[in-house]
Amino acid sequence: MNYILWFLKLRFLTLKNSLWKDAKTIMRTLIIAALILCAQFLLAYLLKKYIFSSVIPANDAQVRPVLLILFFVAVIWIYFIAFFQSISNFVRHFLKSPDLNYLISIPVPLNYVFLFKYSEYIINSIKGIIFVVFPFLAAIGLSVKAPWFYYAALIPFYIIVSVIPCTIGVGVAMVGVRILSSKAFGIISSIISFVINIVFVVLFSRVQEISPDHIIRIVEFMQKPLMSDLIPVTAGTRLFYSTVFGENFLQALVFLLIISAFFVAAAFVLSKKLFFEVWVKNQTAVAAVHRKSTTASKYNKESNSSVIFQWIKGEWRMAIRNQEMLMGCVFMLMFFLFTTFIFVYKGYFSTEPMLGLYILISVASIFNIMAVSIPFLPIEIASDKGLWKNRLWLLKVMPLEGGKVFDIQCIMFLIPGYIISLAGIICYSIINGLSFPVIFLSALVLKAILYGSSAIYNSVELLALTEFFEKNAFLGNLLTIILPVFYGVLSAGTIALFFAEDFISDVRILSGISRLLSLPVTVAVSVATVLAASFAARKIFKRAWEHLEI
Numbered sequence: 269m270n271y272i273l274w275f276l277k278l279r280f281l282t283l284k285n286s287l288w289k290d291a292k293t294i295m296r297t298l299i300i301a302a303l304i305l306c307a308q309f310l311l312a313y314l315l316k317k318y319i320f321s322s323v324i325p326a327n328d329a330q331v332r333p334v335l336l337i338l339f340f341v342a343v344i345w346i347y348f349i350a351f352f353q354s355i356s357n358f359v360r361h362f363l364k365s366p367d368l369n370y371l372i373s374i375p376v377p378l379n380y381v382f383l384f385k386y387s388e389y390i391i392n393s394i395k396g397i398i399f400v401v402f403p404f405l406a407a408i409g410l411s412v413k414a415p416w417f418y419y420a421a422l423i424p425f426y427i428i429v430s431v432i433p434c435t436i437g438v439g440v441a442m443v444g445v446r447i448l449s450s451k452a453f454g455i456i457s458s459i460i461s462f463v464i465n466i467v468f469v470v471l472f473s474r475v476q477e478i479s480p481d482h483i484i485r486i487v488e489f490m491q492k493p494l495m496s497d498l499i500p501v502t503a504g505t506r507l508f509y510s511t512v513f514g515e516n517f518l519q520a521l522v523f524l525l526i527i528s529a530f531f532v533a534a535a536f537v538l539s540k541k542l543f544f545e546v547w548v549k550n551q552t553a554v555a556a557v558h559r560k561s562t563t564a565s566k567y568n569k570e571s572n573s574s575v576i577f578q579w580i581k582g583e584w585r586m587a588i589r590n591q592e593m594l595m596g597c598v599f600m601l602m603f604f605l606f607t608t609f610i611f612v613y614k615g616y617f618s619t620e621p622m623l624g625l626y627i628l629i630s631v632a633s634i635f636n637i638m639a640v641s642i643p644f645l646p647i648e649i650a651s652d653k654g655l656w657k658n659r660l661w662l663l664k665v666m667p668l669e670g671g672k673v674f675d676i677q678c679i680m681f682l683i684p685g686y687i688i689s690l691a692g693i694i695c696y697s698i699i700n701g702l703s704f705p706v707i708f709l710s711a712l713v714l715k716a717i718l719y720g721s722s723a724i725y726n727s728v729e730l731l732a733l734t735e736f737f738e739k740n741a742f743l744g745n746l747l748t749i750i751l752p753v754f755y756g757v758l759s760a761g762t763i764a765l766f767f768a769e770d771f772i773s774d775v776r777i778l779s780g781i782s783r784l785l786s787l788p789v790t791v792a793v794s795v796a797t798v799l800a801a802s803f804a805a806r807k808i809f810k811r812a813w814e815h816l817e818i
Contacts, residue, residue: 315407343504347433354437382539429504435531587643600639608692621700626764632689634756670810677726723805766790
């Protein structure tokens with residue numbers, strides 16, 4: 269117990285120093301918290317107005333069954349994301365985090381070290397997922413005019429609900445890495461994750477085909493207090509549902525806490541036998557050295573190659589070997605793969621395939637460059653921006669200008685991102701009968717838009733390593749997400765909106781913008797966005813590179 273109290277005290281001091289150290293830090297924390305809350309409730313309001321207003325019926329008698337189903341789907345979604353993120357992040361957060369060597373060396377039992385890292389991981393994973401889940405749950409509450417304590421309970425309830433899938437995921441990962449190498453486990457878990465994701469998407473896309481009798485049975489089961497409270501998924505559903513209507517949820521909460529404590533205790537006991545063995549196994553890397561004969565012609569060919577191409581080839585080789593980050597890359601690529609699969613499988617926008625095509629390009633511009641960038645970062649430094657910055661020291665001391673480094677980084681991400689994105693849009697285009705000239709033109713548009721996306725992502729990533737954003741890490745991370753999204757919406761999203769006039773006639777704001785978009789205006793906006801983004805990103809990167817201190 270003393271170890272746990274020591275750890276809690278240490279984490280509290282760390283949190284206090286980063287958020288509540290002095291008047292300036294307190295003011296910054298309050299401003300950021302206010303901005304986050306405003307953004308979250310704005311997104312919740314938009315979801316409520318444009319999605320849940322048509323999903324949740326006006327008839328009071330039908331509201332309760334629909335809400336039960338919505339909360340049930342939300343809890344399954346939380347379980348799904350939390351479980352696979354726990355597996356994918358196990359090596360990075362538990363085995364190769366910067367502070368683990370220190371924790372291993374101090375006289376603390378290894379199962380307590382595991383518990384420390386597990387508690388920290390729960391907090392970090394919640395911070396990442398809550399930005400997606402909170403607006404969804406808040407939008408449901410706004411749609412039915414839930415009381416104020418429903419919104420206050422969302423984050424605590426989310427933490428309680430996500431403990432079980434996080435624990436199961438960490439336990440599975442710990443056993444898997446003990447049996448297999450981290451490389452093999454990363455590959456196998458990525459494949460399984462991909463297959464299960466596809467199955468989940470197929471089932472979710474066919475939700476409307478579920479028989480009303482099955483829905484009635486699910487609702488009837490969840491309305492049985494004792495039976496539904498014993499199952500974690502339905503108990504979590506009852507927590508949110510009961511809070512909306514001011515009903516008693518104490519029994520569901522107690523059972524859920526007991527079951528969660530059981531799973532955490534089981535992982536704690538398992539870690540006593542496995543965690544140290546898994547850690548030791550991942551400290552030893554045996555690399556086979558393959559000698560390659562170097563002929564004079566090959567040497568001359570390489571010596572005459574450009575510095576950019578040689579550096580990119582080396583980065584690609586390291587990225588391919590970075591198996592620990594593979595699942596994170598696959599998880600991020602799922603946004604594009606899911607969208608492509610759903611469009612092809614369900615035949616969405618088959619009457620207007622150009623709309624579907626440019627929605628896919630919009631999704632690719634936002635997510636695919638981020639996804640392919642993940643394996644280029646070694647897992648040991650992914651969570652430490654100081655080490656991340658020091659990785660650039662070799663480029664910094666080489667006789668390369670900032671523009672040359674910018675070209676290296678952009679091409680390094682653009683080529684794999686473009687290949688993956690091009691495969692998706694070609695598949696969609698052929699199935700929907702688009703002609704070869706249209707596919708060829710779309711491929712050129714995709715290349716230009718992805719180049720701008722790569723330029724923005726690289727410039728913002730470098731900007732986040734400068735002195736100002738090192739002191740304001742949250743703002744740096746926020747820019748890394750917001751600017752690519754804004755660029756994707758303006759570049760490819762404008763073209764998609766041009767083709768979407770018949771599909772969004774009921775959405776007043778979007779339909780009004782769509783009517784203003786003639787073909788010349790659409791092309792001008794998209795081209796101007798790509799050119800302005802590429803030019804500005806290059807300037808920002810060069811300036812940040814000149815002032816970057818390694």
